Amino acid sequence: xxxxxxxxxxxxxxxxxxxxxxxxxxxxxxxxxxxxxxxxxxxxxxxxxxxxxxxxxxxxxxxxxxxxxxxxxxxxxxxxxxxxxxxxxxxxxxxxxxxxxxxxxxxxxxxxxxxxxxxxxxxxxxxxxxxxxxxxxxxxxxxxxxxxxxxxxxxxxxxxxxxxxxxxxxxxxxxxxxxxxxxxxxxxxxxxxxxxxxxxxxxxxxxxxxxxxxxxxxxxxxxxxxxxxxxxxxxxxxxxxxxxxxxxxxxxxxxxxxxxxxxxxxxxxxxxxxxxxxxxxxxxxxxxxxxxxxxxxxxxxxxxxxxxxxxxxxxxxxxxxxxxxxxxxxxxxxxxxxxxxxxxxxxxxxxxxxxxxxxxxxxxxxxxxxxxxxxxxx
Amino acid sequence: xxxxxxxxxxxxxxxxxxxxxxxxxxxxxxxxxxxxxxxxxxxxxxxxxxxxxxxxxxxxxxxxxxxxxxxxxxxxxxxxxxxxxxxxxxxxxxxxxxxxxxxxxxxxxxxxxxxxxxxxxxxxxxxxxxxxxxxxxxxxxxxxxxxxxxxxxxxxxxxxxxxxxxxxxxxxxxxxxxxxxxxxxxxxxxxxxxxxxxxxxxxxxxxxxxxxxxxxxxxxxxxxxxxxxxxxxxxxxxxxxxxxxxxxxxxxxxxxxxxxxxxxxxxxxxxxxxxxxxxxxxxxxxxxxxxxxxxxxxxxxxxxxxxxxxxxxxxxxxxxxxxxxxxxxxxxxxxxxxxxxxxxxxxxxxxxxxxxxxxxxxxxxxxxxxxxxxxxxx
Numbered sequence: 027x028x029x030x031x032x033x034x035x036x037x038x039x040x041x042x043x044x045x046x047x048x049x050x051x052x053x054x055x056x057x058x059x060x061x062x063x064x065x066x067x068x069x070x071x072x073x074x075x076x077x078x079x080x081x082x083x084x085x086x087x088x089x090x091x092x093x094x095x096x097x098x099x100x101x102x103x104x105x106x107x108x109x110x111x112x113x114x115x116x117x118x119x120x121x122x123x124x125x126x127x128x129x130x131x132x133x134x135x136x137x138x139x140x141x142x143x144x145x146x147x148x149x150x151x152x153x154x155x156x157x158x159x160x161x162x163x164x165x166x167x168x169x170x171x172x173x174x175x176x177x178x179x180x181x182x183x184x185x186x187x188x189x190x191x192x193x194x195x196x197x198x199x200x201x202x203x204x205x206x207x208x209x210x211x212x213x214x215x216x217x218x219x220x221x222x223x224x225x226x227x228x229x230x231x232x233x234x235x236x237x238x239x240x241x242x243x244x245x246x247x248x249x250x251x252x253x254x255x256x257x258x259x260x261x262x263x264x265x266x267x268x269x270x271x272x273x274x275x276x277x278x279x280x281x282x283x284x285x286x287x288x289x290x291x292x293x294x295x296x297x298x299x300x301x302x303x304x305x306x307x308x309x310x311x312x313x314x315x316x317x318x319x320x321x322x323x324x325x326x327x328x329x330x331x332x333x334x335x336x337x338x339x340x341x342x343x344x345x346x347x348x349x350x351x352x353x354x355x356x357x358x359x360x361x362x363x364x365x366x367x368x369x370x371x372x373x374x375x376x377x378x379x380x381x382x383x384x385x386x387x388x389x390x391x392x393x394x395x396x397x398x399x400x401x402x403x404x
Numbered sequence: 405x406x407x408x409x410x411x412x413x414x415x416x417x418x419x420x421x422x423x424x425x426x427x428x429x430x431x432x433x434x435x436x437x438x439x440x441x442x443x444x445x446x447x448x449x450x451x452x453x454x455x456x457x458x459x460x461x462x463x464x465x466x467x468x469x470x471x472x473x474x475x476x477x478x479x480x481x482x483x484x485x486x487x488x489x490x491x492x493x494x495x496x497x498x499x500x501x502x503x504x505x506x507x508x509x510x511x512x513x514x515x516x517x518x519x520x521x522x523x524x525x526x527x528x529x530x531x532x533x534x535x536x537x538x539x540x541x542x543x544x545x546x547x548x549x550x551x552x553x554x555x556x557x558x559x560x561x562x563x564x565x566x567x568x569x570x571x572x573x574x575x576x577x578x579x580x581x582x583x584x585x586x587x588x589x590x591x592x593x594x595x596x597x598x599x600x601x602x603x604x605x606x607x608x609x610x611x612x613x614x615x616x617x618x619x620x621x622x623x624x625x626x627x628x629x630x631x632x633x634x635x636x637x638x639x640x641x642x643x644x645x646x647x648x649x650x651x652x653x654x655x656x657x658x659x660x661x662x663x664x665x666x667x668x669x670x671x672x673x674x675x676x677x678x679x680x681x682x683x684x685x686x687x688x689x690x691x692x693x694x695x696x697x698x699x700x701x702x703x704x705x706x707x708x709x710x711x712x713x714x715x716x717x718x719x720x721x722x723x724x725x726x727x728x729x730x731x732x733x734x735x736x737x738x739x740x741x742x743x744x745x746x747x748x749x750x751x752x753x754x755x756x757x758x759x760x761x762x763x764x765x766x767x768x769x770x771x772x773x774x775x776x777x778x779x780x781x782x
Contacts, residue, residue: 107713110684116677129714136719137681142712299494303515306488334520335485336507341514 027099028123029063031083032092033115033134036068039081040109042240042264043072046079047105053150059108060149061122062100067093071149072105077233078152078267079240096123100146101130108132111139153256153267161195161219162247165261171202172238174213174367174394179231180206190228192275193257195219203278204231209360210278210397211367218247225252228275233268240264282397283385286376288349290320291389292342294373297326298365300340304328305358307335315401316361319353320344330358345372354380355403361386364396405477406501407441409461410470411493411512414446417459418487420618420642421450424457425483431528437486438527439500440478445471449527450483455611456530457618458643474501478524479508486510489517531634531645539573539597540625543639549580550616552591552745552772557609558584568606570653571635573597581656582609587738588656588775589745596625603630606653611646618642660775661763664754666727668698669767670720672751675704676743678718682706683736685713693779694739697731698722708736723750732758733781739764742774 043059051057051074060071067084085093101124112120115134123131128143163171172191180188185207192203200217203210237259241248249260252270259266301316307330308314316330324344331337354377365373370388377384386396421437429435429452438449445462463471479502490498493512501509506521541549550569558566563585570581578595581588615637619626627638630648637644679694685708686692694708702722709715732755743751748766755762764774 104713107685111681114677114681114684116674116681136721137678137716138718139681139685139714139716141714296494299492300515303489303492303494303517306492307485307517335482336517336519338515338517340516343514 027061027063027101028096028121029068030094030096030119030121031068033112033118033120035083035092036112036120039068039070039083040105040112042081043070043079044105044109045236045240046072046074046077048074049106051075055102055144055148056150057105058102058144058149059105060100060102060146062146063093063095063098065095065098067095071152073150075150076230076269077236078265079236080152080265080267082263084263099124101128102144102146102149103130103141107141111141152265153253153258155251155253155256155258155267159221159223160249160251161200161217162249163200163215163217164245165241165248166243166245167215168248168259169238169241169243170369171200171213171215172234175202175204175211176231176234176238177363177367178204178206178209178211178396182206187228187271187273187275189232190230190271190275191234192228192278193225195223195225197222203275205276205278205281205397208357208399209364210281211364212278212282212395212397214393226275227252227257228271228273229257229268230271237266237268240266281383282395283376283378283383286349286378286385288320288347288352288377290326290347290375290377291345291372292326292375293345294365294368294371294388296342297373298362300326300328300342301358301361301365304330304338304340305362307332307338308358314358315355315403316358317353317355317403319351320347321351349377352377352380354384355401356384356398357401360398364398368394368396405439405441405479406474406499407446408472408474408497408499409446411490411496411498413461413470414490414498417446417448417461418490420459421448421457422483422487423614423618424450424452424455426452427484429453433480433522433526434528435483436480436522436527437483438478438480438524440524441471441473441476443473443476445473449530451528453528454608454647455614456643456645457614458530458645460641462641477502479506480522480524480527481508481519485519489519530643531631531636533629533631533634533636533645537599537601538627538629539578539595540627541578541593541595542623543619543626544621544623545593546626546637547616547619547621548747549578549591549593550612553580553582553589554609554612554616555741555745556582556584556587556589556774560584565606565649565651565653567610568608568649568653569612570606570656571603573601573603575600581653583654583656583659583775586735586777587742588659589742590656590660590773590775592771604653605630605635606649606651607635607646608649615644615646618644659761660773661754661756661761664727664756664763666698666725666730666755668704668725668753668755669723669750670704670753671723672743672746672749672766674720675751676740678704678706678720679736679739679743682708682716682718683740685710685716686736692736693733693781694736695731695733695781697729698725699729727755730755730758732762733779734762734776735779738776742776746772746774 117135121133130143132139251258305314328340372389495513499511510517629636683692706718750767
């Protein structure tokens with residue numbers, strides 16, 4: 027294998043596939059990046075066996091030559107060293123050549139590295155995915171959906187299925203749900219599908235976080251292909267594979283209250299800042315519980331009391347408070363998480379009593395819903 | 405105590421004195437910030453007993469009212485909570501009032517905090533420093549001197565005196581020296597002194613790092629007052645006290661070679677980048693050793709070899725190589741540390757053989773000198 031490549035393209039691709047490389051792994055070859063030079067260009071692959079990322083650098087783009095292939099072939103190089111090296115090479119152009127015994131020479135200007143490579147034949151094969159059933163979604167919308175749901179997945183392995191996001195496709199609608207059994211995030215959006223296949227799968231939250239990092243903010247479509255145990259996201263010059271979680275995701279629809287006893291409409295930002303301040307006096311590492319009370323005068327009071335430190339009282343003017351008087355306690359962290367991902371300057375919080383889950387929605391927008399279980403203190 | 409204060413001035417002062425507050429300490433009251441309201445304004449104090457920082461907020465500045473004092477007095481508030489609160493308060497103006505039993509009310513807009521304070525009488529007194537002998541140095545120069553020396557202090561407590569920077573004043577010259585016995589940094593500068601007092605003290609490296617963080621980048625003078633066991637830096641509205649290290653600093657002058665056998669002059673940046681790349685293949689957490697060889701053709705070769713990973717060879721064109729041929733090994737980290745703080749596009753490295761310390765100086769500038777002990781490998 028031998029090729030000459032524009033360094034900035036190589037650096038970007040290495041950074042992308044590095045997102046899948048785990049520094050420690052039981053399969054030593056997965057600490058490496060696989061590099062393949064073919065007739066079309068150079069392909070880099072990184073994997074931790076749960077996630078696999080493949081980045082392709084074409085020989086030419088917009089008429090500019092990016093890679094000059096001298097000899098086809100492939101090699102696996104230690105990811106950490108290879109990525110440090112390409113970032114710091116002195117010139118804009120890099121030559122990479124595999125000599126005998128997988129020894130790989132990386133040259134740029136008066137800098138020459140010789141790295142001990144590994145046999146690319148030993149590198150695990152990519153999951154084989156038949157791209158028959160495909161649906162498409164704009165890149166920036168996909169990133170928004172991930173951001174609005176993935177924070178709510180469980181971090182505990184007690185119920186592994188809850189560490190993933192439940193993705194459902196039916197009737198040209200995509201529904202993503204995440205819950206850790208204390209709160210739930212739900213986001214709907216309409217998508218283009220090629221047929222009326224129904225999907226109901228669970229994608230690990232970690233995979234979606236990594237995917238979100240390497241996608242750009244364009245509205246170019248991402249193609250999504252789902253098989254029995256894998257999902258593939260296809261963007262321009264990028265393939266992102268993730269395994270799916272096994273098992274049935276709990277039915278969450280019945281958790282969401284369909285009626286309410288108290289509805290508070292309030293400016294998102296002032297509500298969020300008041301909750302943030304009210305949570306300041308808690309002890310480190312605890313989910314700080316705050317109390318909310320709403321009565322006449324459209325005034326919301328948010329308070330917390332930590333006897334050894336002090337107490338705080340915040341008043342927020344609501345746009346409207348409709349229904350019964352209310353006193354309720356909840357985790358400030360869960361509320362802040364939910365408020366941060368809601369787009370929209372005004373929200374409605376719908377309560378069905380102090381012991382029942384409550385729902386946060388942006389005003390006049392049914393595509394996103396955040397649900398939080400209260401804490402029993404009153 | 406009761407006063408109304410502009411929030412941004414309070415936030416800045418709290419941030420400054422926080423630099424001295426240790427989150428954990430054997431003296432519980434030192435986890436707090438002392439706040440004193442007097443006729444002139446508000447004074448904040450933070451301390452970990454090694455370092456004490458006092459920040460003063462005057463009642464007025466440039467004709468603007470910053471503080472309105474309603475009632476004199478003082479209180480100690482938990483630093484972490486107080487600093488989080490003032491940062492997040494909703495309005496530009498804050499009212500702070502101590503009621504009975506040290507309970508302190510912090511009000512801003514519709515936000516009200518009640519914090520349990522501590523008796524300010526229990527807070528340790530500031531070191532008493534007679535300001536008779538004073539010298540002055542521009543703030544930005546003082547920060548440069550700290551940056552160019554403090555990185556070379558020892559991080560090991562085996563010889564505690566080496567964890568400090570040796571500061572000497574004599575004949576209107578300030579000399580700062582730091583060494584961890586493997587490398588040494590020396591910086592001279594001329595200063596204004598009011599008399600011909602001679603100083604020779606050792607200031608903890610940690611103190612100088614914290615001082616550097618709170619000084620601005622102006623060329624306003626900082627006054628330095630040195631007593632038997634304390635040093636005081638006085639900037640505008642800011643007092644910074646540090647204890648001195650006890651004991652005699654080793655005599656370092658004789659370590660610095662006065663002659664040389666090989667002198668290499670090279671562009672700082674290309675030399676630094678080549679060393680940086682040559683150090684990439686070392687294992688994590690090790691001081692990577694690189695080899696330098698210089699012979700004819702004004703060409704420097706820098707190389708390193710880690711058999712299980714690979715090797716690297718870098719060639720750097722020198723401006724000149726004068727004297728004997730040379731092969732020497734040294735810590736890439738020490739060399740990079742030294743090169744990063746040297747101002748000047750060209751440096752001269754003066755060697756006296758492969759086993760002797762060598763010296764790095766900017767071309768045509770005797771105010772700074774970096775010395776490194778080689779590693780025995782050839």
